Amino acid sequence: KAGAGGFDHLFKILLVGDSGVGKSSILMRFTTEDCFDDMSPTIGVDFKLKMFDVEGKKLKLTIWDTAGQERFRTLTSSYYRGAQGIIFAYDVCRKETFRSLQDLWMSEVEMYSTIPDAIKMVVGNKVDLSENRQVSKEEGKAFARQHGCLFIETSAKENIKVAQCFEELVTKMLETP
Numbered sequence: 001k002a003g004a005g006g007f008d009h010l011f012k013i014l015l016v017g018d019s020g021v022g023k024s025s026i027l028m029r030f031t032t033e034d035c036f037d038d039m040s041p042t043i044g045v046d047f048k049l050k051m052f053d054v055e056g057k058k059l060k061l062t063i064w065d066t067a068g069q070e071r072f073r074t075l076t077s078s079y080y081r082g083a084q085g086i087i088f089a090y091d092v093c094r095k096e097t098f099r100s101l102q103d104l105w106m107s108e109v110e111m112y113s114t115i116p117d118a119i120k121m122v123v124g125n126k127v128d129l130s131e132n133r134q135v136s137k138e139e140g141k142a143f144a145r146q147h148g149c150l151f152i153e154t155s156a157k158e159n160i161k162v163a164q165c166f167e168e169l170v171t172k173m174l175e176t177p
């Protein structure tokens with residue numbers, strides 16, 4: 001059992017996906033209580049720490065965000081190295097960001113990931129903008145299943161299922177030896 005300040009598991013989790021889908025917002029929502037609108041853009045690949053209790057275990061998560069570097073295609077192998085959990089995020093209102101998971105991000109992860117049985121999760125963000133939706137929940141789910149990924153839809157803005165997203169991911173990671 002972990003003592004004060006200790007932890008049972010240390011996990012590295014990555015966020016990948018096109019610029020603007022809400023990766024930084026999801027991370028901010030999960031790791032701080034800060035006001036959504038106060039979010040300032042960050043430069044350079046960065047990660048945040050989060051202590052998270054799941055199933056009686058204390059988890060220390062390092063969650064890596066591309067912080068805009070994906071626009072310059074400069075993500076390096078160190079970004080991917082050792083990641084046990086990978087979140088593939090898209091914007092449910094921009095179909096092209098969903099297509100990019102197939103056309104770009106899946107192969108990037110395949111190329112650079114050093115953990116063959118990393119747990120993957122497809123996340124459709126911005127469900128609060130349902131009137132502009134271009135990707136149905138069924139499409140998202142089918143794609144995730146086809147690629148052996150978990151699936152969830154979130155809203156970083158309205159705080160819908162953001163914590164649940166990480167909880168489902170780390171629960172699966174805990175089950176994986």
Ligand code: GDP
Nearest residue numbers: 018019020021022023024025125126155156157
């Ligand atoms: P990133 O480039 O993937 O890190 O995306 P950001 O987190 O910077 O978000 C891009 C834009 O989408 C920002 O203007 C956010 O405020 C907005 N955004 C992020 N998540 C949501 C969401 O769930 N709903 C809505 N309506 N806007 C969001």
